[in-house]
Amino acid sequence: MARSILRYVPHRITRHPDTDINFEAECLKCDWTATPSIDDAAVDIECMRHTGATRHEGFRRICTSFALVERVE
Template sequence: MTPAVLRFATYRITKHPDTDVTYEAECLAHECGWKATPSTDGAAVDVDCMSHTSRTGHAGFRRLCTSFAFVVRDE
């Protein structure tokens, strides 16, 4: 019987170097359908949400932060 050879590799996850985090938001009011313009500036999306609240009284939002990543071998 041939002995087994085990090799372990360590990996890490890292931010994709050519992308930024994208922030988005959408109103949770029933049948509103409002969405903030996606932006790399989270504060700008927050301001859009506050402006929507001041116009409509809708106070609930779903916020998303999207980033892209690579898993690379840690050497």
């Protein structure tokens, strides 16, 4: 019977330091999408303008970030 030695190494996950969080939004009633931006307020303003023009009130908001997993020393 073969024996195995298991070694557990602690890790942590953080936002990648060379990237920004990107914000996006999509209307739930039509094919409209906001211009992606690193400024969440800019995307929110686009959604409010779309609501004013179309009376569409529902949006899917997407926040994308990139992660980095590192060993904890």
